[in-house]
């Protein structure tokens with residue numbers, strides 16, 4: 230009499246979680262009823278809600294489910310998944326989100342490919358229209374950069390390098406993490422991209438399409454910090470771009486300086502091409518500059534600062550303060566540059582087309 234072998238007993242499902250109390254219990258129930266032989270690791274980053282309690286409750290009656298409590302000083306989605314992979318004891322693993330955006334029913338499709346010998350299996354989102362337009366654009370931009378990077382470095386790639394739904398041969402990925410894990414962007418969101426960067430050149434990547442859903446409960450943890458971390462993953466150029474974007478769009482002083490320079494440049498440009506003098510049209514051009522600087526700050530605020538955050542009022546107040554103080558500095562600089570004592574020395578000034586000629590009353 231032969232014993233029955235569960236077809237998923239060589240699989241570990243890794244679920245990274247942060248504040249997923251509303252999703253984790255139904256997710257664990259669904260997974261263990263679909264794949265009763267599979268092990269489940271929940272890598273939780275010290276959630277502030279009841280996520281950990283819910284996992285422990287479930288694990289009491291399901292010995293194949295484990296809670297991995299993470300070091301609070303090392304919070305990060307990539308770091309959590311890396312820890313999950315390192316503690317997996319089965320031949321294969323699959324990583325998925327706990328918020329039902331990745332359908333539990335598709336885990337089996339990925340596992341079938343791993344059992345057939347695929348080294349890495351990537352879940353490719355069939356339809357990304359459930360993402361907002363800005364998310365879709367950001368995801369497309371990040372994917373293009375990742376693809377260029379991987380192709381240049383002759384590394385394995387995928388149609389969906391930004392996917393969070395993927396699986397692999399455990400030993401192969403553990404070896405890669407042991408050797409190159411210190412180069413991963415641990416606080417980032419895109420561990421698949423990090424793995425592809427360091428897996429052997431010959432790694433075989435197989436793709437499986439899946440239907441991408443909306444988050445079932447709770448809030449997204451994606452923030453401008455995370456978006457920048459994707460840039461930082463793209464080599465030296467990515468790191469420099471991330472620094473520039475961080476300074477110009479997120480850093481308070483940086484945003485202020487960028488808006489101010491933009492306003493000033495614009496004003497001088499308009500005055501230059503129109504041959505406008507300070508006395509006649511200073512107000513028009515500085516007001517235009519103010520509108521431009523304000524728009525810049527609104528865009529910086531909307532797309533970079535508030536993403537995934539709820540403290541809009543405080544940020545709004547900061548925005549108005551920044552824009553207004555920018556306007557005041559603008560006015561002051563114009564006053565210093567073009568007021569009476571300077572008006573009779575136009576030839577010493579490089580902005581002579583914007584200056585009145587000597588003898589202007």
Ligand SMILES: Nc1nc2c(ncn2[C@@H]2O[C@H](COP(=O)(O)OP(=O)(O)OP(=O)(O)O)[C@@H](O)[C@H]2O)c(=O)[nH]1
Pocket residue numbers: 244245246247248249272273274304305306309325326327328330393418444448449450451
């Ligand atoms: N351990 C750990 N898990 C995290 C962290 N941030 C997010 N997660 C989990 O990672 C998964 C994906 O996070 P989401 O916030 O849904 O990110 P996303 O799917 O890219 O964004 P949305 O499409 O807006 O949901 C979820 O299961 C989160 O609970 C973290 O810092 N640590």
Ligand SMILES: [Mg+2]
Pocket residue numbers: 326328330444449
């Ligand atoms: Mg999600």
